[in-house]
Amino acid sequence: MNPRDERRTAQALASEIKDLARKHSGQMRFMEVCGTHTMAIHAAGLKSLFPESVKLVSGPGCPVCVTEKRFIDHAILLAAKYDACVTTFGDLVRVPGSSGSLTTFRSEGGTVRVVYSPLDAVEVAVAQSPRPTVFLGVGFETTIPTVAATLKAALARGVENFYVLPAFKTIHPPLRILAAKDDLHGFLLPGHVSAIIGSDCFSYLVDDFHKPGVIGGFEPLDILLALRDLVSMTVRGTSAIVNDYKRVVRADGNRAARDILYDVFEPADASWRGLGVIPGSGLAFKGPYTRFDAAAHFPVNVPESKDDPRCLCAAILTGSKTPDRCGLFGKECTPEDPVGPCMVSSEGTCAAYYKYGAV
Amino acid sequence: MCLAVPMKLVELTGEGTGKVDAGGVKGDVSLAMIPNARVGDYLIIHAGFGIEVLDEAEAQVRLDLFRELAAATADEEDL
Numbered sequence: 001m002n003p004r005d006e007r008r009t010a011q012a013l014a015s016e017i018k019d020l021a022r023k024h025s026g027q028m029r030f031m032e033v034c035g036t037h038t039m040a041i042h043a044a045g046l047k048s049l050f051p052e053s054v055k056l057v058s059g060p061g062c063p064v065c066v067t068e069k070r071f072i073d074h075a076i077l078l079a080a081k082y083d084a085c086v087t088t089f090g091d092l093v094r095v096p097g098s099s100g101s102l103t104t105f106r107s108e109g110g111t112v113r114v115v116y117s118p119l120d121a122v123e124v125a126v127a128q129s130p131r132p133t134v135f136l137g138v139g140f141e142t143t144i145p146t147v148a149a150t151l152k153a154a155l156a157r158g159v160e161n162f163y164v165l166p167a168f169k170t171i172h173p174p175l176r177i178l179a180a181k182d183d184l185h186g187f188l189l190p191g192h193v194s195a196i197i198g199s200d201c202f203s204y205l206v207d208d209f210h211k212p213g214v215i216g217g218f219e220p221l222d223i224l225l226a227l228r229d230l231v232s233m234t235v236r237g238t239s240a241i242v243n244d245y246k247r248v249v250r251a252d253g254n255r256a257a258r259d260i261l262y263d264v265f266e267p268a269d270a271s272w273r274g275l276g277v278i279p280g281s282g283l284a285f286k287g288p289y290t291r292f293d294a295a296a297h298f299p300v301n302v303p304e305s306k307d308d309p310r311c312l313c314a315a316i317l318t319g320s321k322t323p324d325r326c327g328l329f330g331k332e333c334t335p336e337d338p339v340g341p342c343m344v345s346s347e348g349t350c351a352a353y354y355k356y357g358a359v
Numbered sequence: 360m361c362l363a364v365p366m367k368l369v370e371l372t373g374e375g376t377g378k379v380d381a382g383g384v385k386g387d388v389s390l391a392m393i394p395n396a397r398v399g400d401y402l403i404i405h406a407g408f409g410i411e412v413l414d415e416a417e418a419q420v421r422l423d424l425f426r427e428l429a430a431a432t433a434d435e436e437d438l
Contacts, residue, residue: 001425008429036361061361089406117407119389142361146406149391192361195403195411221425247417248403254411257392347362 006221013224014049017231021051024235029055029183030227031319033175034190035062035347036218042352044220046227054231057319058352060174061190063139064091064345065317066272069305071167072097075136076105077300078165084298085111085128087121088136095344098305118150125154125162134294137166142192144168144283145257148264151292163294166283169270172201173281179209184319186212186230188223191245196261198253199243212239215249264289273307273341274314313340316349323353330354363405365413368398379404 001009021028032038038058041047047056060066072095079086086102093102093112106112111128115121118135125133137147147164154162171193178184189202194215205213212233216226226244233239243249261283270282285293307314310328315321323329323342333339335351342348366379366386375390379402386404390396393409402409 001422001429005426005429008432009425012428012432034361063361119407140361142363142405142410145392145410146389146408149389149408152391190361192363192403192405192410195363222421225424247414247421248411250411254392256394257410260391 009221010049010224013221013228016228017049017054017224018051020228020231020235021053024053027053027055028185028231028234029057029319030186030188030230031057031059031178031184032188033059033061033171034188034193035065035345036192037188037190037216037223038062038349038352039347040218040220041223042356044223045356046220046223049224050227054227056188056227057184057322058316058349059178059187059319060272060275060317061140061171061193062317062342062345062347062349063143063169064095065313065341065348066169066274067092067095067138067167067341068271068273069095069097069307070302071136071138071165072101073099073305074295074300074302075134075165076100076102076110077302078134078294078298079105079110081300082132082298084132084134084163084294085113085124086134086136087113087115087124089116089138090114091345091347092136092138094338095341096338098303118147119153122150122154122157122159122162125159129159129161132161132163132298134163134165134298137164137168140169140171140190140193141196141261144265145196145261148260151264151289152260154292155288162292163297164292165294166285167270168265168283169272170267170281170283171197172204173278174272174275176204176208177275177278178318179205179211181319184211185234186214186239188226188230189213189215189241191215191217191248194243194245194249194253196254196257198251199241199249200251201253202241206239206241210239212242214242215245217245217248274317308339311340313342313350316342323350326350361405363403363410365401366404368396368400368402368409371398377409379409
């Protein structure tokens with residue numbers, strides 16, 4: 001599409017949203033679950049196109065943001081005690097732990113390598129052999145099968161010094177908790193997580209909570225289309241799961257990817273920043289893959305960590321507060337010197353507000 | 360972090376691996392999650408893996424819908 005048609009399509013969708021909203025008394029509050037959506041929404045300035053009565057709040061779908069401070073502490077203590085090489089996705093290296101980030105740890109002599117793919121982390125391990133190499137396993141259903149497939153390959157290849165410190169999260173358990181909140185009226189569902197888990201599996205939003213959910217793509221027009229469908233259902237008082245990202249998301253998702261995931265992992269409890277421990281919302285190694293578990297293989301005593309009580313990340317991750325309500329935002333907490341993870345991650349809500357303004 | 364981009368599969372390079380291209384930017388990817396991908400398919404790439412094959416018919420449906428909306432908006436502006 002040419003830019004003129006794109007602009008006209010955006011105008012058409014925005015005016016549909018406005019017309020629909022006029023028929024509705026009261027606020028409509030929707031949550032974009034995925035951090036990649038958060039960034040896309042702010043980068044395109046989409047919130048300026050919505051009427052006052054349509055509010056979009058961010059959810060817990062930024063993996064770095066929901067990872068607890070204690071996980072960073074764990075990684076650093078483990079690496080220091082066992083002289084391990086740490087490999088990680090880049091988003092995690094500047095997240096503050098109790099006494100510094102992975103970047104601090106590196107500046108003090110620790111080895112931390114940023115990788116683009118878990119497959120690269122195995123190559124680092126082979127190069128570092130026999131030194132233990134620990135990949136930091138952070139991510140949702142989009143990322144977890146890539147780690148699972150990597151572990152299958154590492155097992156077949158007999159790479160013996162490669163380990164993963166797991167903090168994986170799955171989206172349904174927290175979404176069930178959030179769906180029960182009266183002040184959330186519908187959900188913009190995560191596009192690439194849905195590519196793996198499918199669109200059918202969100203039916204509980206409708207059956208148990210009578211709330212609409214729309215799976216959206218990541219282009220500005222995709223997001224506007226998804227919002228129009230959310231507003232339309234809310235105004236009509238109906239709820240359904242609508243898939244507006246059919247070019248990528250199938251009703252049943254990607255079966256092969258899920259088979260790989262559940263060959264290697266099984267459900268376990270997980271602790272979320274902002275939400276606490278949620279039963280069955282994480283993953284643990286199973287069968288022959290337990291040998292890759294860095295936490296089990298390299299025991300280390302990790303003290304409880306404390307978050308800065310002034311940091312509002314926890315409330316921001318559950319859509320209860322927006323970053324501009326936080327006293328640290330833009331003052332003591334900036335992308336250059338972040339206090340909380342929502343300011344660190346390129347997909348964090350605070351980072352998005354800081355970079356693009358609180359529209 | 361769930362960022363993923365479409366790239367075209369241009370070559371099968373081995374068992375479960377392939378080469379992808381987007382506007383001259385090339386890369387090697389694992390096809391472990393999309394064993395049925397064929398050369399010429401557009402893949403959704405995340406962290407070095409193809410996570411899904413783009414459904415081109417559905418992509419066209421979306422474009423048609425947006426073009427229709429754009430055309431209707433143009434008409435309104437002309438009135």
